[in-house]
Amino acid sequence: MSKVIEPRFQAAAEQLRAAGLRTTRQRLVLAEILFGRGHRHVTAESLFNEAAGHGAKLSLATVYNCLHQFTAAGLLRMVTVDAGRAYFDTNLSPHHHFYYEKTGELRDIPESDIAVARLPQAPEGAKIARVDVIVRLQD
Amino acid sequence: MSKVIEPRFQAAAEQLRAAGLRTTRQRLVLAEILFGRGHRHVTAESLFNEAAGHGAKLSLATVYNCLHQFTAAGLLRMVTVDAGRAYFDTNLSPHHHFYYEKTGELRDIPESDIAVARLPQAPEGAKIARVDVIVRLQD
DNA sequence: ATAGCTGCAAATGCTTTGCAAGGCC
DNA sequence: GGCCTTGCAAAGCATTTGCAGCTAT
Secondary structure: OOOOOOHHHHHHHHHHHHOOOOOOHHHHHHHHHHHOOOOOEEEHHHHHHHHHHOOOOOOHHHHHHHHHHHHHOOOOEEEEEEOOEEEEEOOOOOEEEEEEOOOOOEEEEEHHHOEEEOOOOOOOOOEEEEEEEEEEEEO | OOOOOOHHHHHHHHHHHHOOOOOOHHHHHHHHHHHOOOOOEEEHHHHHHHHHHOOOOOOHHHHHHHHHHHHHOOOOEEEEEEOOEEEEEOOOOOEEEEEEOOOOOEEEEEHHHOEEEOOOOOOOOOEEEEEEEEEEEEO
8 A cells, every 4th residue: 555645745755756765754754844945954953853843753863864865865965064063954056154153053155155266286186075165153 | 399391392391381381291292292393183082192102191081181271272273174073283374174084184275275255244243253164085 | 575764772982071189380 | 288180980972883673665
């Protein structure tokens, strides 16, 4: 017997299938939260709490698994601004970040707002994977 | 009775005193390693191993303490490139970093090699503490 | 049917903390 | 002497892993 997918999960289901991921109940909930309404910055814990707040039943370990699976599938991107806590960003286009050191809040900076000129050449034998600009804010 | 400071620790001792830190045996060893010969990038563990390799007797907790005390005193600067591991840099002048994701190695990029133009304004009520540019390398 | 997921709990890795003993000023 | 440091071990987080049971395809 095939499971009926609720209408609000239709978009998430298609996105998961397109990425080659099975449409499990937990992934649908997380995908809906992550991709359902605009760009998001989440940590494993914040996403877990948000999902739990929506009444979803899933474990923190599954949230970690899904975040990494989504990242590997190219649906998310990891942002490193704080040793000890990984952030995930649903905005995949090139851009940078403001980071409020006090609150841990992350905010996008459109790529057009920063120009990185004269990028240095990668050292012998290395390729540049990505350039991250983090503007750290105090107060 | 006052302790005699070995000649090779003279410079380190003065640096600690200038920063308002007591010249304990452990701090002298760490300061000598960190500031004795050119700029360094260390993690707590790498510094601990290096000190232990030089025959110094000190605990990992003390290395953590000293790294934070040195940072608070303005002798070091923390670099965040990897969630889960803090790096410390003895180079205090403005500059940026190459990060080899495979090996975890960090390498300085002189400030003059990168131009960050058109820095965005800090959001209402916030001040820019610092701008970090991290060039992530693969291979 | 079966390969892939999930959940739980235990394990891991880095870092911090509490507190008694020791050392600098 | 008094206060700051150290050392050890235990505690603390965030994250990962092992494995039995479940589920999408």
